[in-house]
Amino acid sequence: LARTTAAAVIIGNEVLTAKVKDANGAFLAERLYQRGIDLKWMAVVPDEVDAIVAALSHARTIASHVFTSGGIGPTHDDVTVRAVALALGRSVVRLPEVEALIKEHYGARATPEAMRLADAPEGAELLTQEGIWYHTLRCANVSLLPGVPLLFKLQLENVLTRLSGAPVALRCIYLSLGEPEIARVLDAVAHQRPQVAIGSYPQFDSSVGYKVKVTVEHLEPGTADAVVAELVEALPKGSVLRVE
Amino acid sequence: LARTTAAAVIIGNEVLTAKVKDANGAFLAERLYQRGIDLKWMAVVPDEVDAIVAALSHARTIASHVFTSGGIGPTHDDVTVRAVALALGRSVVRLPEVEALIKEHYGARATPEAMRLADAPEGAELLTQEGIWYHTLRCANVSLLPGVPLLFKLQLENVLTRLSGAPVALRCIYLSLGEPEIARVLDAVAHQRPQVAIGSYPQFDSSVGYKVKVTVEHLEPGTADAVVAELVEALPKGSVLRVE
Numbered sequence: 001l002a003r004t005t006a007a008a009v010i011i012g013n014e015v016l017t018a019k020v021k022d023a024n025g026a027f028l029a030e031r032l033y034q035r036g037i038d039l040k041w042m043a044v045v046p047d048e049v050d051a052i053v054a055a056l057s058h059a060r061t062i063a064s065h066v067f068t069s070g071g072i073g074p075t076h077d078d079v080t081v082r083a084v085a086l087a088l089g090r091s092v093v094r095l096p097e098v099e100a101l102i103k104e105h106y107g108a109r110a111t112p113e114a115m116r117l118a119d120a121p122e123g124a125e126l127l128t129q130e131g132i133w134y135h136t137l138r139c140a141n142v143s144l145l146p147g148v149p150l151l152f153k154l155q156l157e158n159v160l161t162r163l164s165g166a167p168v169a170l171r172c173i174y175l176s177l178g179e180p181e182i183a184r185v186l187d188a189v190a191h192q193r194p195q196v197a198i199g200s201y202p203q204f205d206s207s208v209g210y211k212v213k214v215t216v217e218h219l220e221p222g223t224a225d226a227v228v229a230e231l232v233e234a235l236p237k238g239s240v241l242r243v244e
Numbered sequence: 245l246a247r248t249t250a251a252a253v254i255i256g257n258e259v260l261t262a263k264v265k266d267a268n269g270a271f272l273a274e275r276l277y278q279r280g281i282d283l284k285w286m287a288v289v290p291d292e293v294d295a296i297v298a299a300l301s302h303a304r305t306i307a308s309h310v311f312t313s314g315g316i317g318p319t320h321d322d323v324t325v326r327a328v329a330l331a332l333g334r335s336v337v338r339l340p341e342v343e344a345l346i347k348e349h350y351g352a353r354a355t356p357e358a359m360r361l362a363d364a365p366e367g368a369e370l371l372t373q374e375g376i377w378y379h380t381l382r383c384a385n386v387s388l389l390p391g392v393p394l395l396f397k398l399q400l401e402n403v404l405t406r407l408s409g410a411p412v413a414l415r416c417i418y419l420s421l422g423e424p425e426i427a428r429v430l431d432a433v434a435h436q437r438p439q440v441a442i443g444s445y446p447q448f449d450s451s452v453g454y455k456v457k458v459t460v461e462h463l464e465p466g467t468a469d470a471v472v473a474e475l476v477e478a479l480p481k482g483s484v485l486r487v488e
Contacts, residue, residue, distance in 0.1 A: 014445060046284065
């Protein structure tokens with residue numbers, strides 16, 4: 001069963017220079033997980049065409065769908081459309097139907113620079129969304145989302161309704177022992193169950209009440225439950241605090 | 245003037261599947277900016293050797309120092325040491341001096357699996373730090389930091405004291421006009437001043453009290469101030485709310 005895969009390119013000098021904490025990457029990860037789409041890779045790159053093209057090229061080799069965040073405004077530092085076009089081997093074209101929308105939306109403020117918002121890689125689709133005057137731009141398997149978190153969230157949903165996913169079942173085992181004491185058991189089960197994702201997350205804050213959280217994930221809830229049962233059986237007696 | 249550059253590889257299925265919101269990337273960006281080190285790129289990759297090697301190889305071509313976060317514990321999903329060794333063309337060796345430390349620290353809990361914490365890429369340096377029993381591992385230009393945020397922060401400082409930086413001067417101009425109305429002026433000044441980083445960040449929340457924040461950065465405060473003066477002069481009359 002091949003799941004839909006995704007990768008993301010977060011474009012923004014402001015994130016790399018800590019002027020803004022990126023919220024879009026974490027939000028995207030959460031929504032993709034909920035929708036059952038497998039996020040393989042995320043990168044934060046500067047507002048530079050070469051850096052964006054390199055990231056897009058890598059992203060497209062490892063995932064079936066790529067999201068970009070940021071760099072689609074009308075100023076000199078907005079170069080995402082150009083970079084996506086380059087990465088896809090297409091030219092940038094100005095779309096008359098979008099020019100008309102911009103004139104309608106901005107009225108007297110529809111400067112020549114505002115018209116840059118009508119630029120798109122050749123062959124791009126305009127995904128419309130009820131209640132929003134501006135479309136979401138998708139070109140081949142790349143969706144160009146805005147960097148402003150409120151708009152990112154809105155337009156992400158616009159894309160997600162068009163992708164199919166398969167959510168995994170997640171189980172968590174909370175343990176009173178540290179990783180050195182449980183590693184042997186995890187090794188053995190993980191080795192026997194290569195199709196099941198088993199994660200181990202230590203906790204060094206004693207107020208939390210457990211030392212390690214082990215996660216077990218699989219598309220089939222029954223398989224996840226079976227692996228949890230195997231782990232609980234094999235782990236040292238009394239070390240399992242609870243299973244969720 | 246060549247500034248020290250950096251790149252980061254955040255290793256963690258838990259971030260890509262939204263079980264944990266990564267805090268280390270944003271913290272690293274903030275500390276590097278404060279220290280005057282130019283962060284060029286960050287990626288979040290799964291706990292897979294191939295994905296980590298690919299990210300490290302790219303990071304090393306674009307930055308003089310690379311930080312990894314996560315994957316250095318003793319369980320099956322901790323593969324960072326192996327990946328760093330592969331990316332650098334070195335073997336993994338077990339360090340007897342670290343084995344001794346582990347035995348001392350863990351006592352009866354020093355299982356064979358705990359001894360994996362003594363593995364390192366051949367030729368790695370052990371950066372010691374007062375008050376912490378475990379060293380920070382650095383190999384060539386790669387520093388291997390733990391994923392747990394508290395430990396990441398501590399060990400990051402251990403590395404930062406060994407790197408030199410040159411902080412930039414940052415100025416911010418807050419404007420009452422939107423990007424379409426100021427893009428022409430930004431274009432012209434950015435074009436004339438290619439060495440100065442000029443950013444434009446729109447704000448769509450009307451309660452914030454401005455429409456665009458323009459940032460100006462340069463190593464020389466005098467140059468940053470001169471560019472701010474040029475922008476203020478050229479921007480539409482009355483559009484500048486304040487400069488910080």
